[in-house]
Amino acid sequence: MRVSDQAAGLALLDDGRLAEVDGDEGRQLFVFAPQGPDTYLIRTAEPGTDDLTDTCWEVRSSGSQPLRVVAAPCAPEEPRQQFSIVRDGQRNGAPTYAISNHSAYLQNSATRGLILEELGDAPLTTRFRFVDNGAAPG
Incomplete structure (x- = not known):
């Protein structure tokens, strides 16, 4: 969940892209497997089961469009599926985290939604908090 939007969560939608959602659409339960x-x-x-799916986050480029996170078959050795999650402050007493793939950070764009962008000299503007749903399946 993005820190500045307390109502929305992240989901991999049926069309394969990662987006913020207010309802129950898409896949919203994620497990971080250390690499x-x-x-x-x-x-x-899958909520309510002991099963992990074979679907993972992956960074994709689309020509001149910004980098995006999309659903892909899990491939632990694939560099585009290796995300860094680093504690980067706190808000209201809860830790906040930055999510990146190599030097591209998951950021919210007012016009494009969730994208990955290299920061350069610009500050990191999007941080996330996590909801612990207990032990991971499988």
């Missing part, structure tokens, strides 16, 4: 220090494979899980 190294602060590096994770982000898998989807």
